[in-house]
Amino acid sequence: MTKDAKDTSVKKYSIDHFFNTESIISNSISFDEKKVLYSSDKSRIYNAYMVSLEDNSQQQVTYSTDNAVYAVSFFPKDNRFLFLSDKGGNEILHIYVQNENGEAIDLTPGENERAVFFDWSKDEKSFFYGSNKRNPSFIDVYEMNIETYESTCIFTNNAGYEFGSISPDKRFISLAKVSNLNDSDIYLYDLEFDRLSHLTAHEGDVNYFPQNFSEDSDSLYFLTDENYEFKYLKKYHFDTNQSVEVAKENWDITTIFFSSDYHYLVYSINIDAKTEFKIINLTTHQQIELPSLPEGQIVNIQLSKSEELITFLLNSSNAPSNLYAYYLESKELKKLSDTLNPEIDPKELVVAKVIRYPSFDGLEIPAIYYKPVVNAGEKAPALVFVHGGPGGQSSTEYYPLFQYLANQGYAILDVNYRGSSGYGKSFFSAADLKQGEIDLEDCIQAKNFLREQDYINGERIGIIGDSYGGFMVLAALAFRPEEFKVGVDIFGVSNWERTLKSIPSWWESYRDALYKKLGNPFTQTEYLRSISPLFHAEKINKPLIVLQGANDPRVLQVESDEIVAALKKNNVPVEYVVFPDEGHGFMKMENKINGYKAVLEFLDEHLKA
Numbered sequence: 294m295t296k297d298a299k300d301t302s303v304k305k306y307s308i309d310h311f312f313n314t315e316s317i318i319s320n321s322i323s324f325d326e327k328k329v330l331y332s333s334d335k336s337r338i339y340n341a342y343m344v345s346l347e348d349n350s351q352q353q354v355t356y357s358t359d360n361a362v363y364a365v366s367f368f369p370k371d372n373r374f375l376f377l378s379d380k381g382g383n384e385i386l387h388i389y390v391q392n393e394n395g396e397a398i399d400l401t402p403g404e405n406e407r408a409v410f411f412d413w414s415k416d417e418k419s420f421f422y423g424s425n426k427r428n429p430s431f432i433d434v435y436e437m438n439i440e441t442y443e444s445t446c447i448f449t450n451n452a453g454y455e456f457g458s459i460s461p462d463k464r465f466i467s468l469a470k471v472s473n474l475n476d477s478d479i480y481l482y483d484l485e486f487d488r489l490s491h492l493t494a495h496e497g498d499v500n501y502f503p504q505n506f507s508e509d510s511d512s513l514y515f516l517t518d519e520n521y522e523f524k525y526l527k528k529y530h531f532d533t534n535q536s537v538e539v540a541k542e543n544w545d546i547t548t549i550f551f552s553s554d555y556h557y558l559v560y561s562i563n564i565d566a567k568t569e570f571k572i573i574n575l576t577t578h579q580q581i582e583l584p585s586l587p588e589g590q591i592v593n594i595q596l597s598k599s600e601e602l603i604t605f606l607l608n609s610s611n612a613p614s615n616l617y618a619y620y621l622e623s624k625e626l627k628k629l630s631d632t633l634n635p636e637i638d639p640k641e642l643v644v645a646k647v648i649r650y651p652s653f654d655g656l657e658i659p660a661i662y663y664k665p666v667v668n669a670g671e672k673a674p675a676l677v678f679v680h681g682g683p684g685g686q687s688s689t690e691y692y693p694l695f696q697y698l699a700n701q702g703y704a705i706l707d708v709n710y711r712g713s714s715g716y717g718k719s720f721f722s723a724a725d726l727k728q729g730e731i732d733l734e735d736c737i738q739a740k741n742f743l744r745e746q747d748y749i750n751g752e753r754i755g756i757i758g759d760s761y762g763g764f765m766v767l768a769a770l771a772f773r774p775e776e777f778k779v780g781v782d783i784f785g786v787s788n789w790e791r792t793l794k795s796i797p798s799w800w801e802s803y804r805d806a807l808y809k810k811l812g813n814p815f816t817q818t819e820y821l822r823s824i825s826p827l828f829h830a831e832k833i834n835k836p837l838i839v840l841q842g843a844n845d846p847r848v849l850q851v852e853s854d855e856i857v858a859a860l861k862k863n864n865v866p867v868e869y870v871v872f873p874d875e876g877h878g879f880m881k882m883e884n885k886i887n888g889y890k891a892v893l894e895f896l897d898e899h900l901k902a
């Protein structure tokens with residue numbers, strides 16, 4: 294047996310095994326701190342569930358069979374809750390309330406109205422949300438009374454502002470204005486005087502993102518990368534117009550929030566593709582120690598109104614998210630879910646490792662490596678995985694597809710190529726206006742790492758990715774046709790000119806920023822055509838499989854239809870699976886199983902055989 298390969302006695306599992314594992318997203322604590330609300334796909338599509346903190350009993354509370362239900366939050370003083378749902382993945386999300394008797398009401402029923410929940414008011418009488426019903430391109434801010442469900446527009450957005458937060462006294466709204474993905478500003482809207490002020494006048498590219506207001510509404514916390522590679526936390530005082538540093542790490546601080554009585558500050562840090570949290574006691578300025586937990590990352594942390602209970606999701610590359618509750622006083626820890634399919638032995642799953650390799654110009658590229666399960670003496674095929682973007686990041690969370698492929702004998706190297714977030718602003722902007730070119734080189738160089746593993750067959754390396762990553766797959770096959778043996782394109786862009794001209798209306802505030810990163814489809818047409826695989830499809834000579842959701846509002850089905858037609862015309866082996874009831878990503882278990890089964894069959898035929 295080769296020294297690095299995994300033991301050969303590992304059990305092989307089917308795709309049904311992997312996808313019969315439950316996926317939990319979101320969590321919210323009830324007003325009486327007796328229950329936690331969450332979304333789970335146990336019913337084969339996301340629905341809302343509740344778990345009792347007293348006896349761990351779980352209860353499904355929504356029963357959708359066609360559209361995913363995303364649980365948002367319990368009400369502040371009763372057991373009603375809010376959830377979001379769209380139609381077949383079209384991303385036109387509506388806010389629904391579910392009453393205690395199980396009846397659900399659409400609170401934002403406009404046919405093309407996209408709504409987003411922002412926050413509860415401090416007085417617990419209303420909530421704030423965004424809606425583009427007045428103008429499809431801009432999200433206005435509304436306040437809805439939670440007894441009458443009457444809503445009032447409190448900020449009319451005519452210039453592409455992004456909501457940040459609302460002050461506890463309801464006087465101020467903080468807003469972000471994005472110039473490009475390296476440069477953004479904070480504005481403060483004063484509801485009392487109907488006045489908008491710019492807080493962050495600056496020169497050059499600096500990001501300023503508003504976070505929460507202080508308890509007495511006299512200052513605003515914000516994240517910035519001013520004079521630093523990473524985002525850190527500052528506080529802006531309205532009386533002096535001065536800001537002071539509050540927390541700084543060697544990595545990006547990504548989110549912050551305060552407990553209900555402001556005794557704790559909670560912030561998350563993106564540490565080398567893994568999220569970590571700090572809870573700071575604001576009286577003692579000490580960090581709260583969390584109990585000993587299985588290895589993994591904590592996400593979606595919540596603090597109860599009493600400030601005694603925290604709930605969170607914990608996952609790792611080899612363990613799907615589970616819900617936990619922890620009582621700060623008694624230090625009691627409760628595991629509230631058990632999501633891994635009991636037929637899978639967790640010891641047989643692959644533990645992903647963060648590795649680094651040099652790219653063509655010496656730049657160090659971080660990537661997440663999943664070792665294949667191979668028999669002694671066998672040489673495994675491998676896949677370079679390319680995440681979405683521009684500016685996305687892969688993390689060491691649980692990806693059933695990767696575990697499935699690794700279990701079936703494929704090595705996977707999930708690359709955080711230049712342009713990915715999480716590694717500082719220089720790395721983030723290093724592929725601007727060179728997208729699909731310089732970052733593609735990083736993905737090609739990933740093959741060197743794979744070839745150095747003596748149990749990998751360096752001649753059998755394919756490329757797989759979704760969305761922007763799907764574009765990179767097509768770009769690799771079109772522009773570097775001899776580098777990869779096959780491509781797996783999951784709803785990838787093939788024609789940037791068309792995609793950038795037809796971005797969803799609610800991305801208006803990001804339009805310029807996207808154009809500055811990728812190219813302007815009205816003025817840089819020639820450049821965009823030069824990087825778009827559709828216009829170079831005649832160079833593709835390697836087998837390709839394409840998965841596409843028919844309702845995808847970001848990467849339209851035509852993007853996949855046309856690249857598939859071009860390959861067929863050239864007699865290049867191409868398989869195409871369209872999902873009539875999916876959008877940008879698969880929400881239905883059946884579709885995931887069918888889509889990824891098709892991917893494995895394709896890889897077994899064209900890469901492994």
Ligand SMILES: CSCC[C@H](NC=O)C(=O)N[C@@H](Cc1ccccc1)C(=O)O
Binds near residue numbers: 848
């Ligand atoms: C509002 S930022 C738009 C990019 C967004 N990024 C992160 O997820 C996104 O959805 N990107 C797509 C690819 C895409 C980029 C630009 C226009 C349409 C699609 C993705 O990679 O998921």
